[in-house]
Amino acid sequence: MSHSAVIASGNRLLRQEIRSRIAQEGILCAGEVSELWDLPSRCQEVRPQVALLDAAYGDEIFQVIEQISRGSSTAVIVLGEELDAGQLRKVMQSGARDFILVRSEGQRLGSSIRKVAVISATPETSKSSSQGPATVVAVFSTKGGVGKTTVAANLAAALACHCGVDTALVDLDLEFGGAASMFGVHPQATIVDLCRLDSGIDNGLVEKVMVTAKLDEMPPARSRGNRKSGRLKILAAPQSPDVAAEVDGDARRRAGYNYVDDILAAVAAASPYVVIDMGSSFRETNLTALDRATTILLITTPDILSLQNTGKCLEILLHRLEYPAEKITLLMNQADTALGVSVQEISRGLDFPVAHRLPRDARTVIWAANCGQPFVLTHTHTKVAEGLIALAKGIVANGQARKSKEAEVD
Template sequence: MSLDTTVGTREQVRIFVTGSCDGLEQLREALERHGEVELVGSSAGVMESAPTLTGGHLQVVLHGTRSSSLPADEIASIREHTRAPIILLASGEASALLEEALDADVSDVLLLPQMTENVVFAVRKASKTGHRPLASPGRRGRVVTVFSPKGGTGKTVTSTNLASAFAKFEGRKTLLLDLDLQFGDAAIMLGLEPDKTIYDLVVAPGELDSEKLAGYTTRHASGLDILPAPLRPEDAELVTETKLSRLLEVARESYDVIVVDTSPFFHGPMLATLDRTDELLLVCGLDVPTLKNVRLALQTLELLAFPTNRIRLVLNRANTKVGMKRSEVEGALDAKVRFEIPSDRAVPISVNRGTPAVLAESGADYSKAVREMAKGLLPVEAAKAQKRRLFKRG
């Protein structure tokens, strides 16, 4: 009888060991001798192992990490080669890692040293459960695009605050996508310095799916995930219409809401975004040049056959005394203002601090207006369902 592929009636689980941490080498040797697993390869660095990882029937990846928090980069590198379940192995202080791993694309976390039998059990369990999809079946996130044909009207302030409100106060799984591809500053307004951007995602090899997307986003304290703009303006052109269309499709499967910050142009990626936009927030101000451009934008949207009933006019800095009234704006644009957002000192202060006003100054008039807007953008049925869920939890 051969012990190569079966133990009794059990099939051996094909595993691959990557990364490094204290105790990993001893574990690797023990697993190599163990009858219930077949070590198909190992490598201290994830990237080096690409040829073997790509090979056929790999069932579980055991990845050692020295990081005390979730090693999102390392997970993303593994995901470029395989969709097999990942078990993270760590040693030392790893409480942050354990916490973050709950929502991450990993099947289990084991702190070394461990009895080999425990590890083999976790391996067998992970191989049976298979890959845990991040996407909830039937989820179809709403795409909320924040646009204005004029610079400086408040698109980024609006999108960062709105996304924070969706995540923090409405309990929505929220993605903030920075489509101001050349000069995006959404991450800065959130006080984040992410090392991965939409550029890294679109140039990464392999098919895009929810797991891969998760490896390139950065979590903010509010609970939102951000996919920032490229770090260098010249990298913007690699974010093509096709890549963006796929990205939005995948994001819709993983998130309840996708808030898109934009630049003041109708470029290719923006057109692809419009095709998938459920709510277009058209940001307007109380000044003649902005009004003129918003009017032109409305005409362009009509030419593009963008459905008028998806456009929401947002009057930013609505309370500024500059000799123009809301009714005049509505008259000039032949459209009703849906949301009024006041001018508030809390906004520039929070921008400079890198914390959205809606979080830092929740009592400010500005924050109340943004929270109202977040509520107003949720479809009635979804809001009811959310309330039911919160009620059940309580």
């Protein structure tokens, strides 16, 4: 199927650059305009599938986008030089289908045009079909240093690449989160940008702030299996701990507002599987995530301090917060048989079953973290990777079973 686009920019050099880029992607340039208000009539005349609109025209673009949306079937993609959260929200609210940073995201222009063209041609009944409620896994521990981020990042990668499901990874360790670095990415926008908006949060805006992990560009896995084609998007934690209070502290733009609840709802609406890398406390942000989770993956290690901490955490989760026991899955990380304490003994001591164990493998784990490459992709032959892949497959199986039961009830 061939695709066509009209380019609108007062910058002649930019028009030439965009025309060249889309031509390389096999997309027809159906016309160009230099005057902003010529764009609606040109769209009516040549009926392109997509209009590429330069944000440099200023606030008048919002009126033009609305006019095009009302008067034709052409979808609008806005092109800009920088990501401004306030402008981005106005763009999406006015009816645009995407916002592309020309300098840093220009390589995805062709794929965006094709995607938007297909969506625009899809009947509304098809576009509104739901995949069902999301499976949300909250990876939690009240003790640092137990490998929570390592587990969360590799679990998300395993869901996408070994189970073939679209997955979102949300970093809620607001002060010192590093989930994005586990994939070698450094996002320009983070969760704090969503909390600086003047109005509400929707899934289109949240998806725009998230960054896609380029899993297919990582080295081939040394494995016995094949990767599948799920997509993984990451919502990064703030780049500085100084701004964490804008998400759930005294510096919130709207005092007392629970931004995280809206953000998680939007992420879950867009992704069938969500993994949350949480901070190590029972602050408001984490309580919100625990409430929204379908599974709380509680991480512990076999040392006495961690086990004591885990016992206190289970007491709070089960008896104060009154979560059902079946909502909590206990994972023993860095398990080492040389320590002389068995999983069965630990389960008895905690009065709660250890459902999964991951062996200690510092060489694989540290190498993968330093390289920004999840070991479930590069070292799938190791026991630690096999354990997380098995966990991911179990989560998908449970999620499918849950959705089937809910469908029967409906």
